[in-house]
Amino acid sequence: MSRVFNFSAGPAALPEPVLRQAAEEMLDWQGSGMSVMEMSHRGREFIGICEEAEATLRRLLAVPPHFRILFMQGGGLGENAIVPMNLSGGGAVDVVVTGAWSRKSLAEAGKYADARAAADTRDDGHTSLPPPAQWRLRDGAAYVHVCSNETIHGVEMATLPDLAALGCRAPLVVDCSSHVLSRPVDWSRVGLAFAGAQKNVGPAGLTLVFVREDLLGRALAICPSAFDYRLVADNGSMFNTPPTYGIYVAGLVFRWIEAEGGVAEMDRRADARAARVYGCIDGSGGFYVNRVQRTARSRMNLPFFLADERLQDDFLAGAKAAGLVQLKGHKSVGGLRASLYNAMPMAGVEALVDYLADFQRRRG
Amino acid sequence: MSRVFNFSAGPAALPEPVLRQAAEEMLDWQGSGMSVMEMSHRGREFIGICEEAEATLRRLLAVPPHFRILFMQGGGLGENAIVPMNLSGGGAVDVVVTGAWSRKSLAEAGKYADARAAADTRDDGHTSLPPPAQWRLRDGAAYVHVCSNETIHGVEMATLPDLAALGCRAPLVVDCSSHVLSRPVDWSRVGLAFAGAQKNVGPAGLTLVFVREDLLGRALAICPSAFDYRLVADNGSMFNTPPTYGIYVAGLVFRWIEAEGGVAEMDRRADARAARVYGCIDGSGGFYVNRVQRTARSRMNLPFFLADERLQDDFLAGAKAAGLVQLKGHKSVGGLRASLYNAMPMAGVEALVDYLADFQRRRG
Known part of the structure; x- marks a missing residue:
């Protein structure tokens, strides 16, 4: 399994x-x-x-x-x-x-x-x-x-x-x-x-x-x-x-x-997770884009887009092959979305960030 | 277990x-x-x-x-x-x-x-x-x-x-x-x-x-x-x-x-389960009582009473000790109730009927 x-x-x-x-x-x-x-x-x-x-x-x-x-x-x-x-x-x-x-x-x-x-x-x-x-x-x-x-x-x-x-x-x-x-x-x-x-x-x-x-x-x-x-x-x-x-x-x-440390610890982890993914998006030189004002950005649901939307199907297929699933955006806004709820371990975030960087290296 | x-x-x-x-x-x-x-x-x-x-x-x-x-x-x-x-x-x-x-x-x-x-x-x-x-x-x-x-x-x-x-x-x-x-x-x-x-x-x-x-x-x-x-x-x-x-x-x-044979088989089993328990109640000479007219009786939910309601707590405690649980009647009508849904195996019905007979033998 x-x-x-x-x-x-x-x-x-x-x-x-x-x-x-x-x-x-x-x-x-x-x-x-x-x-x-x-x-x-x-x-x-x-x-x-x-x-x-x-x-x-x-x-x-x-x-x-x-x-x-x-x-x-x-x-x-x-x-x-x-x-x-x-x-x-x-x-x-x-x-x-x-x-x-x-x-x-x-x-x-x-x-x-x-x-x-x-x-x-x-x-x-x-x-x-x-x-x-x-x-x-x-x-x-x-x-x-x-x-x-x-x-x-x-x-x-x-x-x-x-x-x-x-x-x-x-x-x-x-x-x-x-x-x-x-x-x-x-x-x-x-x-x-x-x-x-x-x-x-x-x-x-x-x-x-x-x-x-x-x-x-x-x-x-x-x-x-x-x-x-x-x-x-x-x-x-x-x-x-x-x-x-x-x-x-x-x-x-x-x-x-x-047992994990309560809501204070969930709060700290949410900060850490979101900082890592937004950091990767913002540092991509426009390859990935999130349009929400920084002070209004959600730590739980991170919608983002590929500047070249023609790459999206390849992005999703590669993500799935790497064990990263359900990254498609909501149909009403399109693009991609990563939801980082309490149960998402940092290892999942690191795997996502690695994939984002790798995909950009290969296709950017 | x-x-x-x-x-x-x-x-x-x-x-x-x-x-x-x-x-x-x-x-x-x-x-x-x-x-x-x-x-x-x-x-x-x-x-x-x-x-x-x-x-x-x-x-x-x-x-x-x-x-x-x-x-x-x-x-x-x-x-x-x-x-x-x-x-x-x-x-x-x-x-x-x-x-x-x-x-x-x-x-x-x-x-x-x-x-x-x-x-x-x-x-x-x-x-x-x-x-x-x-x-x-x-x-x-x-x-x-x-x-x-x-x-x-x-x-x-x-x-x-x-x-x-x-x-x-x-x-x-x-x-x-x-x-x-x-x-x-x-x-x-x-x-x-x-x-x-x-x-x-x-x-x-x-x-x-x-x-x-x-x-x-x-x-x-x-x-x-x-x-x-x-x-x-x-x-x-x-x-x-x-x-x-x-x-x-x-x-x-x-x-x-x-896989068990469909609704026709569930129907047959419901008949068999209900017949066994109502038979035991009706054959108890009034020790156990169900007041519903025979043609109106439910095969799924069988409410019944002990003629001597002072025995009820002992009945329920003994049933629980025998691994037969949730036999208490609904609070609005009192008494006892056996619900015999599709998932109740005949072994459960036989265990209930054995217990009903045994309890009557000891306390009747």
């Missing part, structure tokens, strides 16, 4: 020790005689697994007690509807459009609320971050939505906006799907944060929601019960049957992060 | 060969160098896995070409909202209430439609099936909803109602979560069927939806895009990231069923 280095934007690479433990426990979780997949979500064993996953996640991100952590389903696209059904009250919603994901959030919120773009970087191809002081925020908005890491356009907020300092009292909603657990979170600035699991957390089909308790209980009448944050919170994420196996694998990932 | 016999109503026991294969392929699916959990849902490997799962399921249940098969999220409780958001048009919905699950469906549909009970067996404690000829069906109803197997009350429809023969032109919606793939389906009687995976199919977090093509494209404006059947169908269940690992495991289960 030979494992590849997998640069997929999601579902994405998971830590190998997590996969090994999942494989070992597949038929018999810790002497229970059952796979975790086979356990009743109401049974003692699974409730323990779920509680430990939540507690570890809470420690890792220092989530304060007045935030509830929910394990839900439907991913980021699901939350694009679930958030306004729960928080908009049918009122005004301001969305900061910094790429494809926040644009989708804006469109979906429009089904339930008076949703408008508070800023939009479309004109520069989503290669910058608009300064919060320039956002057009409305008095009385139900919430302000940001995507703190745009998976497709490769734009990341290094810090979350301080809405209170801008004189805005609306809660901040953060789609942090593709960089959750890669840096600390300043919860004093957050009302709600959500993340699809399939990047830094675990298998697709699980969504993490962090919600300030005072925001519970505001759902519109048309909000499905299974997606009403109040009901989900009151039932410990078991109003309906949760994605139990996904929660188990996520719990293993959380423990792996803790 | 010693595997138990797991009578959980769901998440529930899975075939051991499926779990073995999942464990073996966890770090490297068929030479890809990746776990299925790590695969992009847009990649060649996963698309192949998903297409094969769907094709096998279609063969197993002889699903006609004018039905689409969707892999969704949210489970049965999610579908209770998703179905009326897609099919009701805000009009009339008739629900046949035969137990706890159809009652939940009625309540949730009431958020989106003029939902009424076409029949309700509450007065006999949901121990019977109301004859279709007695259902109060309204002209022009958007659909008629039945739960063809009530997991909690242990009531099962051996055949689906023929609405056309009753002069009703509304499509039939079938919640078949807890007995899908245990008997053939007469698709000529069905408009839409859905099933949470966590009983006969695979891990929790995956929902199967079978929908007649002419019913697509009717969603209410407030239906979340991620749950709009038309969008899900047009995107091959990849409008949002699907629960990829769940689809993979479901695919292994489908292949296991096919």
Whole structure:
């Protein structure tokens, strides 16, 4: 068996020790005689697994007690509807459009609320971050939505906006799907944060929601019960049957992060990984190009282009032959993309950088 | 390692060969160098896995070409909202209430439609099936909803109602979560069927939806895009990231069923398992009691009671010591329950029947 280095934007690479433990426990979780997949979500064993996953996640991100952590389903696209059904009250919603994901959030919120773009970087191809002081925020908005890491356009907020300092009292909603657990979170600035699991957390089909308790209980009448944050919170994420196996694998990932040194260490590694790859791109004399402003660049998702796009198929074929897979860019922007999530080891980054240099040597 | 016999109503026991294969392929699916959990849902490997799962399921249940098969999220409780958001048009919905699950469906549909009970067996404690000829069906109803197997009350429809023969032109919606793939389906009687995976199919977090093509494209404006059947169908269940690992495991289960002899063989085994356990209960001279009318009894979920309920804790403790777990009844009805899904081997049934007889001998 030979494992590849997998640069997929999601579902994405998971830590190998997590996969090994999942494989070992597949038929018999810790002497229970059952796979975790086979356990009743109401049974003692699974409730323990779920509680430990939540507690570890809470420690890792220092989530304060007045935030509830929910394990839900439907991913980021699901939350694009679930958030306004729960928080908009049918009122005004301001969305900061910094790429494809926040644009989708804006469109979906429009089904339930008076949703408008508070800023939009479309004109520069989503290669910058608009300064919060320039956002057009409305008095009385139900919430302000940001995507703190745009998976497709490769734009990341290094810090979350301080809405209170801008004189805005609306809660901040953060789609942090593709960089959750890669840096600390300043919860004093957050009302709600959500993340699809399939990047830094675990298998697709699980969504993490962090919600300030005072925001519970505001759902519109048309909000499905299974997606009403109040009901989900009151039932410990078991109003309906949760994605139990996904929660188990996520719990293993959380423990792996803790054992590796926690979010501070993930933060340090993300810096190191991104510096290495952007350094190689920027040092290529224009052979490889990333167009995002340096201060807005994502450490998780690095879109880039070959100046001569005719080389792209050869680049991808050679990468695959070298065990470097899923480097093709998203179809909406084209080009190439390297996603460097927590589970990507430095050896994978070095292999990528070596390949970039080698390909340029041969074809540049 | 010693595997138990797991009578959980769901998440529930899975075939051991499926779990073995999942464990073996966890770090490297068929030479890809990746776990299925790590695969992009847009990649060649996963698309192949998903297409094969769907094709096998279609063969197993002889699903006609004018039905689409969707892999969704949210489970049965999610579908209770998703179905009326897609099919009701805000009009009339008739629900046949035969137990706890159809009652939940009625309540949730009431958020989106003029939902009424076409029949309700509450007065006999949901121990019977109301004859279709007695259902109060309204002209022009958007659909008629039945739960063809009530997991909690242990009531099962051996055949689906023929609405056309009753002069009703509304499509039939079938919640078949807890007995899908245990008997053939007469698709000529069905408009839409859905099933949470966590009983006969695979891990929790995956929902199967079978929908007649002419019913697509009717969603209410407030239906979340991620749950709009038309969008899900047009995107091959990849409008949002699907629960990829769940689809993979479901695919292994489908292949296991096919290798064992298909749905006809599952049907035969379900008869044999249920006959053995009901025979033991009915032959106990009233020591064990099942109150459901014989023609309405579920082959999948067998709720029963000890005539002397003070013995229940001892019964459950002894069962657990004998490796028979999850026999406690649902909290809303109390007592005991044995769920006998496709993955329950006859050896598990014999072990249960032996234990029932032995316990009665010692305590009767």
